[in-house]
Amino acid sequence: MPHLFSIGKAAKLLGVSIKTVRDWDKKGFIEVISTPGGHRRIEENEINRLLNKRNESPKDHKDSAYIYCRVSTKKQADNGNLERQEERLIAYA
Secondary structure, three states: OOEEHHHHHHHHOOOOOOOOOOHHHHHHHOOEEEOOOOOOEHHHHHHHHHHHHHHHOOOHHHHOOOOOOOOOHHHHHHHHHHHHHHHHHHOOO
């Protein structure tokens, strides 16, 4: 008999929220078993499938990093703060 995880435990193992697991279920991204009481259960092999899929990132994105820059006011943007922030973040990344 396969090992079944509750939606909360599955979310924790996958590193996502319970809401995300529910959304994946609605969209058909994850195979979920419904109990007679209406609770969702996820098999261990389905958890492993999703974890393996997450680790199979395209090679060109493997060493990618995303940066986020922002300023609070137009004056800061006009003074070049946004550009300096972007340069620093790119250098750091």
